[in-house]
Amino acid sequence: MATQDAADTPAPGTDGDAAREAAVETALAKLDLDAKARLLAGQDTWSLPALPQIGLRSLVMSDGPVGVRGVRWTAADPSVVLPSPTALAATWDPALARRAGRLLAQEARRKGVHALLAPTVNLHRSPLGGRHFECYSEDPYLTTRIGTGYVRGVQDGGVGTTLKHFVGNDAETERFTVNNTIPPRALRELYLAPFEAIVRDASPWGVMSAYNGVNGSTMTQHASLQLGVLRGEWGYDGVIVSDWMATRDTTRALNGGLDVAMPGPRTVYGQALATAVREGRAEECAVDAAVRNVLRLAARTGVLDAAPPAVAPADLPATVDGDALAREIAHRSFVLVRNERGTLPIDPAGVSSVAVIGAAARDARILGGGSAEVFPAHIVSPLDGLRAALPESVAVHHAVGADPSDEPAVAGQGFELRAVCRDVSGRQLGSEPLPSGLVQWLGDFPDGVSFEDLHTVEITGTFTARESGVHAFGTRGLGGLALTVGGRLLFEGIEEPADEGDPFEAFQGTAVPRGEVELTAGESVEVSLICTVAKLPEAPMSAVACALVHRDPVRDPEALMEEAVAAASVADTAVVVVATTERVESEGFDRTSLALPGRQDELVRRVAAVAPRTVVVVNSGSPVELPWRDEVDAVLLGWFPGQEAGAALADVLLGDEEPGGRLPTTWPVALTDAPVTQVEPDDGELVYEEGVFIGYRAWEKTGRTPAYPFGHGLGYTTWDYDSLDLSTTDATATVRLRNTGTRHGREVVQIYLAPGSGGPGLPERPARWLAGFATVEAAPGETVSADIPLPRRAFEIWDEKTDAWRLISGTYVVEAAHSIADRRLRARLHVER
DSSP states (O other): OBOOOGGGSOOOOOSOHHHHHHHHHHHHHTOOHHHHHHHTBOSSSSEEOOBGGGTBOOEEEEEOSSSOOOSOOSTTSOOOOOOOHHHHHHTTOHHHHHHHHHHHHHHHHHTTOSEEEOOBOOOOSOTTOTTGGGSOOSSHHHHHHHHHHHHHHHHHTTOEEEEEEETTOOOOTTTTTOEEEOOHHHIIIIISHHHHHHHHHHOOSEEEEOSSEETTEEGGGOHIIIIIIIIIITOOOSEEEEOTTOOOOHHHHHHTTOOBBOSOSSOSSTHHHHHHHHTTSSOHHHHHHHHHHHHHHHHHHTOBTTSOOSSOGGGOOOOOOHHHHHHHHHHHHOEEEEEGGGOOSOOGGGOSEEEEESHHHHSOOOSOBSTTOOOOSOOOOHHHHHHHHSOTTSEEEEEOOSOSOOSOEESOTTEEEEEEEEOTTOOEEEEEEESSSEEEEESOOSTTOOTTTOOEEEEEEEEEOSSOEEEEEEEEESEEEEEEETTEEEEEEEEOOOSSSOHHHHHHOOOEEEEEEEEOTTOEEEEEEEEEOOOOTTOSSOEEEEEEEEEOOOOOHHHHHHHHHHHHHTSSEEEEEEEOOTTTSBTTSOOSOOSOSTTHHHHHHHHHTTOSSEEEEEEOSSOOOOTTTTTSSEEEEOOSOOTTHHHHHHHHHTTSSOOOOOOSSOBOSSGGGOSOOOOSOBTTEEEOTTTTOOHHHHHHHHTOOOSBOTTOOBOSSOEEEEEEEEETTTTEEEEEEEEOSSSOEEEEEEEEEEEOSOOTTOOOOOSOEEEEEEEEEEOTTOEEEEEEEOOGGGGEEEETTTTEEEEOOEEEEEEEEEETTEEEEEEEEEEOO
């Protein structure tokens, strides 16, 4: 039978809506103008102020989407880290997304967070998008279904979601100032579509307004989209919060429908808003409308005392095992795109040695860079996972082969560190342990420490070398920096902020090597980095960011390569893990290339030339070029797989679990083949000249063949599609299929619509588009069926002449498929208005 899609079951209703609305109105009536204006501005980086006079406690927000950071952006406050959104979408399982949401709600409650700043439902317009890994898919329908499950899951746990970034934040270059010119049809059919459907089907309690502009107006001031479409057409009743530092003008933002300007305390709302009302530049009724939305969120999340929360404590979901769920999502997300000669799964009884190759095999990259970054309590690397899963009789040898990065990384393995905070006189204000060499505090500091008194932060402790040789030490961050290792001052100076570029990237800083120290393996040395805090008067928030960075001894690249080749040549199977780095995939910048960094392509080819069998695991959040893909035995796309990366990988490689993923986005052979690559604005303008043709829609229009098409993915069994039946009464496709392999398996049945001949005046449509999907499971030889509803919207276009949705009558070809390029069954369906 088809797997039940619990995400399509609405969250349990409550009888508290009327009581909450009454409590909101009562509270609003008690507030004066200054209190109302203050409530619409952050009191700090992550929270809104408490108003005791109405029983309102402070409402706390936190970034997601793969974990809940809380108000402390520090490794001292760890979080469960799930696989990347691209990985979650690769499961094609809304019910699994809902379970992920419930875990994140559990994490949020543990950390005192009331609203999660997630999910991101922007689209993969171009593979060069820097935050590609943080979005779900190139397809709006798949994005909708996964996003709906996620939102329902988080809100099942009584925690609000914040659907973002509304709308058109599909690239990072000049994101604060770019004006995206998006044709009306593309805006409606692609970019607004996930927001509309999730608002309709999941009722998110928050929406975040994007940095960028759309068709001439910056989004925080976009009245036609925020008030006209989001609130007017769609009936949205939640809060609209700005992206951090996105709000530019007090009255224009208020009149454009923005409720909350974040962060604080320096903001264009608050006292500036109260003054605008008193001077007649803003209407108090508009302030009241915004406050009403904020109070409704407070009521739903249980921080308005007089209102019943949307989810009572007794109705919260059962406790979720975070480690187990992170592991399940990871193995369900892995996409097997090549498997020659039955290379996978590996039979542990049939091998005596395995070579595990790659820097990312030892030090896994589990998530993308930027505001989505959180810190797990532990990470299972691919090397650790395989060593734990393979029997002792199987020898496991590791070789780096080729390091994808030539930069030092934040101090980690071998370091024992703490942060010590001092005032200008040198008096200690407070301290806390640091699991890594990173200090990253935004508005919240260790006990006893205030930003006003804070003068220096010292990252101090010891380092024990795991390799003999010359170790490089360095810094990352702004302000005064003094680095000492083993009693020797390696650097003292001031790091100034860049004059231009993305503010987030500037805040994070660049890792800079400052000096070298020769150490023997096992030798310990004292380390100290004193950071004099840079306090910029124009900064919108109180923040500290600095890091001690380190690089192991640099070995001769050719010697590393030869060591890996030698290990592969004597092993029964070589598992090569290739990866991107934080300098390749991160918030704050777009990519300029899809090539793997360093000499990793060469490494794969040289290993494949000598190894009896070569399995390549691709550790990236978004597409990369794989020029050797036909030269190896198996290719497994592993995304950014979260904290249980290695355990899940071992599950799949050794056959305990099936690789369950299907591609949520098209992987090109080369960047030059990709249909949409323009992400850099021209004189501040980025024109979406491709219209509705992005992703597989564009690939089919151009006639180019990608490396791996949308929806593709292999399992460990095979499927025959037996029949496709259509119900004309409720537009449902019923697909029967049979597991023809020797293992229990899972299949994602995909339904595509292809239009018949177009009528006069009908705009160009894609060759086909995704209209539905379902997941089925079956034992060997078992036949199952999937009933897949075809929504009315799948047969509609946005009519630019009438500014309305228009059902297109005619005959459609309905295709049941394994992927968009592997369509198994066809039937015809006639649709009338």
